[in-house]
Amino acid sequence: VKAVAFVDESQVVGGHDNGDVRRWNIKGGQQLGQTMKGDGAVYSIAVSQDGRWIVSGDDGYKAIVWNALTNEKVHHTEHGHYVCAVDISSDCTEFVAASWKTTNNVRLFDISSGTQLLPPIPHSNVVGVKFSPDGSRFATASSDSGVRVYSTHDGRVLFDSADSPWWVTPLAWSADGQQLFVARKGKIMSFNISDSSSSEWSIHENQSPVSIASNGIFIACSADSSVSLWDCMSHQQLGSIITHTAGIRFIALSLSGGYLACG
Secondary structure (H helix, E strand, O other), X not given: XXXXXXXXXXXXXXXXXXXXXXXXXXXXXXXXXXXXXXXXXXXEEEEOOOOOEEEEEEOOXXXXXXXXXXXXXXXXXXXXXXXXXXXXXXXXXXXXXXXXXXXXXXXXXXXXXXXXXXXXXXXXXXXXXXXXXXXXXXXXXEOOOOEEEEEOOOOOEEEEOOOOOOOOOOOEEOOOOOEEEXXXXXXXXXXXXXXXXXXXXXXXXXXXXXXXXEOOOEEEEEXXXXXXXXXXXXXXXXXXXXXOOOOOOOEEEOOOOOOEEEO
């Protein structure tokens, strides 16, 4: 499993190395519906808040929109490299996809038709993309070019952290849309979008690559086989570290914070 996302508090969807996209019942563990088949290893996955849409990004250079109720393909968009990050807006009408490419690699689409809504945006080697809670902005995180925030309306850059010499992870927003979180080995960094200030705090003692997920209230952070939970506002750890039986590459947190999925 290379990517995971929650459909709701009862279902989770996973993207696999072989291109499979599968939806599962959380409590019983049964697969729900037919297996969706991507065009290569699935690197990223997102589910709309209304439960209607699934978007997957794969190394076949495609972002695929699926009907989450029937597991049928609706359409796909083609990209210049493998699609390593996707997200769906909170009003469930738009999605953004970023490919591993240096030019014109971030693109915004209408989710139902696949129509491109903005000119392509360049941000090299993007590893994460995330809409703000109100959908008016979206952010990208790059492995070598920092974090940027754009206007969904016209694509203007609203915030730029400048170049960062460290690998960053998938992004997470606070519930009020004022803080943006990324992580690197051993630390989480918080950017205050309103005044462009930043802060960071230490997390796991090991220096393994980090992945984070958030429901706007809590941040779940994985490193190697360990997972910790943090409060978005106070930056305080919640409870003790959870140890998994195997290494974790991606995590997801349900909207209520009641469930955590690891892949």
